[in-house]
Amino acid sequence: MIALDTNVLVRYLVRDHAEQAEAARSVLDALTAENPGFVCREVLVELVWVLERSYRIPRIEISGQLLNLVGADALVVESAADVARAALTYREGLADFSDAMILAAARRAAAHPLYTFDRRAAAQEGVRLLQASSLPKG
Numbered sequence: 001m002i003a004l005d006t007n008v009l010v011r012y013l014v015r016d017h018a019e020q021a022e023a024a025r026s027v028l029d030a031l032t033a034e035n036p037g038f039v040c041r042e043v044l045v046e047l048v049w050v051l052e053r054s055y056r057i058p059r060i061e062i063s064g065q066l067l068n069l070v071g072a073d074a075l076v077v078e079s080a081a082d083v084a085r086a087a088l089t090y091r092e093g094l095a096d097f098s099d100a101m102i103l104a105a106a107r108r109a110a111a112h113p114l115y116t117f118d119r120r121a122a123a124q125e126g127v128r129l130l131q132a133s134s135l136p137k138g
Contacts, residue, residue: 003038006046013065014055031074040078041101048097063091082108095121
């Protein structure tokens with residue numbers, strides 16, 4: 001098994017640099033279920049950030065690409081169930097992808113509720129908004 005970095009996936013998906021896109025395609029096309037590529041959670045969080053910020057790709061397209069990666073037989077995606085759940089939450093605009101991954105990890109660990117200062121994230125089930133003004137002074 002080999003591991004794939006964010007920039008390889010970006011080039012494969014966006015194809016904005018011909019030589020690098022071809023090199024990325026060659027590597028990914030050579031992967032099989034018996035000899036897969038590994039994609040860690042951090043790479044996916046970074047991938048979403050790059051696709052959003054640098055390429056202005058809409059959430060629905062990014063979410064679809066994430067689900068395609070999770071479903072690819074030739075890839076082993078770390079915490080694939082978390083990634084799939086987070087991709088759907090992200091697609092619906094309920095949270096940033098990184099926040100959705102944090103919530104998915106908390107759920108997997110049966111750690112609840114998840115406390116946050118992020119109002120949008122706190123709108124999700126299992127998340128509570130922490131308000132500094134409500135803390136006891138002492």
